[in-house]
Every structure is written in C-alpha cells, then in structure tokens.
Amino acid sequence: MSKKAIIFDLDGVIVDTAKYHFLAWKELAESLGFDFTEEQNELLKGVSRVRSLEILLDIGNVELSQAEKNKYLNEKNEQYLSYIAEMDTREILPGIPELLAFLKAERIPFALGSASKNARLILENLKLLEDFNAIVDGNDVSTAKPDPEVFLIAAEKLGKNPEDCIVIEDAFAGVQAANSAGMTSVAIGDPEVLIGADFNLKSTKELTIDLARQLIK
Secondary structure (H helix, E strand, O other), X not given: OOOOEEEEOOEOOOEOOHHHHHHHHHHHHHHOOOOOOHHHHHHHOOOOHHHHHHHHHHHHOOOOOHHHHHHHHHHHHHHHHHHXXXXXXXXXOOOHHHHHHHHHHOOOOEEEEOOOOOHHHHHHXXXXXXXXXXXXXXXXXXXXXXXOHHXXXXXXXXXXXXXXXXXXXXXXXXXXXXXXXXXXXXXXXXXXXXXXXXXXXXXXXXXXXXXXXXXXX
16 A cells, blocks of 8 residues: 555535535525625635624625524525535546546555535545545535544544645645645645645646646655
8 A cells, every 4th residue: 555645625615515605695685685606705705604794794794693693504504414415426526537546446545635625525426435545525624624533633644744745725724724634735726825735726626637647756
C-alpha cells in the first residue's frame, strides 16, 4: 500500500451541492417576500447555516424572532435534504470516477474530510460510500475549517502522518486547514481566491491520473 493518502473535500470536489443550498435559500427568501440572487449567494459560501440566515435576513431587511428563525432554519434544511435525496451518480464531477478507480487499483487509501453533516447520505446516493477508507464529516468535528481538525482526524483514521496526506479542496478555508495540518494542498477553482495552495487546478477535469502519480510519488 502507498505511503501517501488522499483526503477529498465533498462539495465542489466530488459533487456540486452548492446549487441545492442556493435553491433552498432562494425559496426561503421568496417566502419572506424578497429575491435572492446567485451573486448574493456567494456571501454564504463556507458560512454556517445560522450565520447564512442572518445574512439572508439582512439582504431582505427582515427581522424575525428567535423562534421564527429556528422554524425557517428547519424548513430550509428540509428543503435542501429533499433536493439531495434525488441526487445520483450523474452528479459526480468530471474526472472523479476515473481518479477514484485509479486510487483503488493502486491501493492508495483515500478519505473524505467534509463539513457537511449530510456527507454520508450524499455519498450513498452517489454509490461511493463503500469506496472511501474513512469518512470524517460535520458530525465528527467540533471546529470548522480553517481549523485543521477534520483533516487531522481523517489522517488518523487512515493511519497516516499529516505530511503524507494530500488534500483536494475548493475553498480558501479548506486550503488553509490543509496547510495548517502540514499536508499538501490541491485547490480546485480560482487561484486568485485559493491562494497558498501547493497546486492550483481550474476544475476537477485536471485531476488526472498523471497528476495523481506525481502527487503520490
């Protein structure tokens, strides 16, 4: 088995669930009487559900009691879960099926390190749950990225030293977390946003077998 291991973030790396969060927030905004755009949705990236609601209410200039906030948070989550319940293998991002097949064939262990509390459900719908050697999600951690906790737990579960782990991320906080953990960081997305990564790729299509060989050498 390879000395190296790979830790994947979920959203934006394996699959794109951000669009479903956007749709659920948009429906909530409309029910409160205002519109919510994709540009405004950028403000919610990597932000907790509670803080996201506060930002949304600021945009709509709406004030709610704590009880009302709790009700809407639950409604938003139920709506989001109804969307991800419909997900299937067609939603896996380009390049990922080939990469995972290569890692399995070469016996290179890989884990999921995600803030999502629905990570296992999503992987199950994508028929990928059994492929991962370890899964660490929002239910397993006490601190969010950029704290490295999620990746350090994943390394421990894989039985690997942090310096032997390669993290694939699409968020700046995730890149920071990987770097703080002493791991190699591979960022998917805009290099001007994802600064500090060891490798920058435009999309998952660039996660080729050749790159994987280079990373695990």
